[in-house]
Amino acid sequence: MTVRNTQQYDVVVVGGGPAGLSGALTLARARRSVLVIDAGRPRNAPAAQVHTYLGREGTPPLDLLAAGRSEVAAYGGRVAEGEVVTAGRDADGFLLGLGDGSAVRARRLLVATGLTDELPDVPGLAGRWGREVLHCPYCHGWEVRDLPIGVLGAGPWAVHQALLWRQWSADLTLFLHTAPALDDDQAERLAARGVTVVEGRVAGLEVTDDRLTGVRLADGRTVPRRALAVTSRLTARAGILETLGLKPVEHEMAGHVIGTHIAAGPAGATDIPGVWVAGNVTGLLDQVVAAAAAGVRAGAAVNADLIEEETAQAVAAHRARAADATTI
Incomplete structure (x- = not known):
């Protein structure tokens, strides 16, 4: 894909549910440039209310998401409707192609695309x-x-x-x-x-x-x-991750396969450098409050990773300036 003048963000969050929005809020408050791209297919849309979420008990799911989008925007984050259909990586970071033909770049990715209940x-x-x-x-x-x-x-x-x-x-x-x-x-x-x-x-x-x-x-x-x-089969929405080479794996419980998920570390880091996951795409059994908490953890981990990169770059520049001063 040939891209010119494509806007670049510190982090693009794919998926605007509780996990994605919580991660975006964390990053926006950390003064990162953040874009959330949401396809508008929340898993809990058919439900009347969200439960066991302290302080949000009984909130309609779409009201919760609307409040989250407003909070992200209040700290400078952007939320856009759309679907990421392609993803690749080059020397400048990640390049995401959207369904409308546009593209965005990101230094890091946080994928919170959730799961599908197969009835x-x-x-x-x-x-x-x-x-x-x-x-x-x-x-x-x-x-x-x-x-x-x-x-x-x-x-x-x-x-x-x-x-x-x-x-x-x-x-x-x-x-x-x-x-x-x-x-x-x-x-x-x-x-x-x-x-x-x-x-x-x-x-x-x-x-x-x-x-x-x-x-x-x-x-x-x-x-x-x-x-x-009913007990549904829980299948991670992992299409965009698969294009990056990250395959879902079976999730077992008590010796029985209950679905598929993306394997990740405690803070959501995947085997692909620069890519984090949060929410039901990795934690199949997470309720809304747990998914939101996972988004916060992942957002903080992404920010820490960017700080490490920026510090290494600053040290290299500092040493170069010191070397130049020595030779004068």
Whole structure:
């Protein structure tokens, strides 16, 4: 790509969710030139509110992002809508090509593109996602407390999920669906907690007056339910990182693969010098508050790295001036 007069920033942040905006805020307050490029596809957009974020409890997700963008701008940072489609590196740093044909340069990159929830193949799940089809009891359990809740068994975590969601409602049904058959110990534990187990595949959802009212089985039965918990496969949005040669790796938990993530150090440094990651693209299980905290850590680490580079350059220039003075 031939680029002329392309604006250069100290840091370009790819992704304007809680992690990206928190990193940008940290860097802007450190007097860095920062550009956030956001494609406008937040993972939690279908949800009504953000929870377990101290001081922001109950804030609508898009309101939280709007406040974050304003805070970044107040310290001189820029936020632009767009999508990074190409990324490369040369002697001047990173060159990013955007979907509209423009390009920007950056000395460092902070990638906070998040993840994609891949739902089980059941008709109707996607349309109720973030409303009555839920994945995290800590995010949504209080809102459906004491309601008839179902848990869709679609993998090895079915029993774990059922026992977890039982904390929020005594009226809980585990739909085995495609989960492995229960062993005696699992069946006893579920029975002891009063969890109803329904065998057979789930064929779809029953919705009445725009709300979930039941889970429909392949054999024609319908079990009344007001919420359905599912376990999604968590897949890092890593396309731009892959163009730089950084591949996602499988993420295992208790011996089971739950998705893919970008491996990184504690502050988000990747194996590619100059590239950091934060939020769900690397921490698949991070809730909003944890993603924001990861963005702060990564932003501080990026600033420290730039300081090291600038100090080394200053020392080299200082020595050159001293050498020139000696020869005069």
